[in-house]
Amino acid sequence: MTTTVETGDPSEHFAPSSAPVTVADGSGGYLTAVSGTRSPSADGHGQLVFFWHGTTFVGWDSSSESLAIQAITPGKPDTIRVTYAHYGPDDALCCPxxxxxxxxxxxxxxxxxxxxxxxxxxxxxxxxxxxxxxxRP
Structure with missing residues (x-):
């Protein structure tokens, strides 16, 4: 995660902010997802989901940060579910x-x-x- 940086500020890296969620890939392997939060961060916002197949990093949920990821949960085999906070244009960061x-x-x-x-x-x-x-890898 530390090799992922903001394009406009490469001093901003990412650090894990959730427990890993792992599911079967349907072919005898496994898939893992972990949320990462921009670091340093004064407000705890600026998050990505990092995905792996086995031990190989395969990408993020998006090529830009989300404000807040509320949960990562296993779905059926080969599926990971991610729940995002959804903010209106005038919402404070505390209150989507x-x-x-x-x-x-x-x-x-x-x-x-x-x-x-x-x-x-x-x-x-x-x-x-x-x-x-x-x-985006």
Whole structure:
């Protein structure tokens, strides 16, 4: 996670902020997801979900941060569910007023296919792997 940085401020890295969630991949392997929060962070916001197949990092839930990830839970085999806080345009960071959004990320044998897009409010910071211009592996 520490090699993921904000595109506009490479001193901002990510640190784990949830327990790992692991599910079977449907082919004898396993999939893991962990949320990471921008670090340093004064408010605990700016989060990504990091995905692995076995021990290989395969990507993030988005190429830009979400304000808040509420939960990561196992779905059926080969699926991980992520619930995002959903903020209205004038909501304070403490108080999202819209119903949370749950996206299912299903393993397709090479990566994850989301059932939708995480909610955004404005222009969240884009991310990349440190030392590269890669914004999404």
């Amino acid at each position: 007023s819209l119903a949370a959004v749950t996206i299912e990320y299903r393993w397709n044998g090479r990566g994850f296919t989301p059932s939708g897009m995480p909610p955004k409010r404005g222009a969240e910071a884009a991310v990349r792997l440190e030392g590269t211009s890669t914004t």
